[in-house]
Amino acid sequence: xxxxxxxxxxxxxxxxxxxxxxxxxxxxxxxxxxxxxxxxxxxxxxxxxxxxxxxxxxxxxxxxxxxxxxxxxxxxxxxxxxxxxxxxxxxxxxxxxxxxxxxxxxxxxxxxxxxxxxxxxxxxxxxxxxxxxxxxxxxxxxxxxxxxxxxxxxxxxxxxxxxxxxxxxxxxxxxxxxxxxxxxxxxxxxxxxxxxxxxxxxxxxxxxxxxxxxxxxxxxxxxxxxxxxxxxxxxxxxxxxxxxxxxxxxxxxxxxxxxxxxxx
Numbered sequence: 001x002x003x004x005x006x007x008x009x010x011x012x013x014x015x016x017x018x019x020x021x022x023x024x025x026x027x028x029x030x031x032x033x034x035x036x037x038x039x040x041x042x043x044x045x046x047x048x049x050x051x052x053x054x055x056x057x058x059x060x061x062x063x064x065x066x067x068x069x070x071x072x073x074x075x076x077x078x079x080x081x082x083x084x085x086x087x088x089x090x091x092x093x094x095x096x097x098x099x100x101x102x103x104x105x106x107x108x109x110x111x112x113x114x115x116x117x118x119x120x121x122x123x124x125x126x127x128x129x130x131x132x133x134x135x136x137x138x139x140x141x142x143x144x145x146x147x148x149x150x151x152x153x154x155x156x157x158x159x160x161x162x163x164x165x166x167x168x169x170x171x172x173x174x175x176x177x178x179x180x181x182x183x184x185x186x187x188x189x190x191x192x193x194x195x196x197x198x199x200x201x202x203x204x205x206x207x208x209x210x211x212x213x214x215x216x217x218x219x220x221x222x223x224x225x226x227x228x229x230x231x232x233x234x235x236x237x238x239x240x241x242x243x244x245x246x247x248x249x250x251x252x253x254x255x256x257x258x259x260x261x262x263x264x
Contacts, residue, residue, distance in 0.1 A: 002093065002105045002233070003029045006192045007074040008199050008253045009228035015074055016067040022236040027063070029234055030056035030078040036092035037062060037078045040101040041071040042196035047099050051092040073196045077103040090132035095140040097129055099155040099195045102143065104136035105206050105233050106188030108174060111135045113181040118142055121173060143170040143193065158197055160252050167191070167200055168250070171264070192231065201231050201251040202264055208245040209235050212259065227257040 005026055007015050019026045019039075030037060034055035041048050056062045056078050066076070077093035094101035108114055118138050119127060122145045130137055146169045147154050150162035157163055171189055178187055188205030201208065210231045231251060235242040245251060245261060253259045 002103075003033050003078045004093070004103045004105050004190070004192055004233050005074075005076045006103075006194065006199055006201060006231045007228065008194075008230075008257050009072050009226070010257045011226045012070045012072055013228060014067075014070055015230070016063075016069070018230070018232075018236045019066045019076060020063050023238065024234055024236050026076060026078055026232075026236075027056050033078040034058070035079045035087050036089070037076070038092045038094050038103075039066060039069070039074065039076040040094045040096070040194075041069050041074045042099075043071060045099075045196060047096070047101065047196065049094065049096055049101065051089045051094075053087045053089050053092060073194055073199065075101055075103060075192060075194060075199075088132065091134050091137075092132075093136060095132075095137045097126070097141065097144045097154075100144065100147075100193060102136075102140035102191065102193040104134075104139060104192075105190040106204070108135035108139065108187045108189075109178050109183040109185060110181045114174070114177050117177045117180070118174070121145060139170060139174065139189070139191065140193075142173065143167060143191075146170055146173075155195060157195060158255055160198060160200070160254055163193075163198055163200055164250065164252060167193070167202065168264070171202065171204070190233070197255040199229075199231075199251075199253040201245075203245045203247055203249045203251070204264060205247075206233065208233060208251075209242045210245055210251065210259075210261075211241050211243065213241075229253050229257055229259050
């Protein structure tokens with residue numbers, strides 16, 4: 001399995017504390033999830049993506065890179081290899097298509113049987129972007145396929161509705177094919193995805209937590225209109241400000257950092 005983090009803020013912010021210095025920082029979690037890491041963030045609407053096949057706790061680049069990030073939108077992932085077990089950068093999350101990045105905590109059941117059936121759903125123009133061996137990257141490109149059927153410009157989507165529709169369709173298709181090949185249980189599908197403006201996540205099988213705040217964070221003192229929302233696989237501290245996301249839920253954060261959690 002893996003561990004992931006997603007962050008949206010109304011102002012450029014740092015989250016190095018959560019990644020490296022907190023009581024249960026992501027770098028500490030990487031000791032049990034040592035098969036690579038990745039961080040994606042946006043500056044002036046441009047996506048920056050850094051990935052490594054080394055364990056975050058043992059990689060001297062991890063603290064330096066994460067400490068320098070100041071952004072309204074950040075996604076980070078530490079990997080424990082299951083499907084696509086090779087420790088390569090191509091197998092590390094987040095996966096990228098245009099301005100979208102996508103990470104997954106969980107496993108698609110019976111993936112060897114499911115993979116060719118999922119790939120049939122993805123057109124060559126999108127499928128050729130797949131570089132690694134993971135179930136998560138295939139799920140990412142299936143989502144991109146369905147999103148491209150909803151909007152003409154996938155990079156600059158500013159409305160939740162078409163993204164929600166594409167994501168729900170992705171999960172339903174995976175479930176349908178997994179059942180078709182004979183799996184007795186549904187797959188664990190904790191997805192998180194963003195284009196820098198919107199962020200959506202699913203809680204399906206594994207635990208997810210969130211915290212949200214209006215006030216100041218990270219760079220300097222600001223007025224109370226600042227908002228942020230953070231979602232993660234494990235709480236970074238024992239503080240009671242973390243809330244558990246109900247299972248089988250969809251989390252949606254819009255371009256104003258307003259959020260909603262609804263049944264999936």
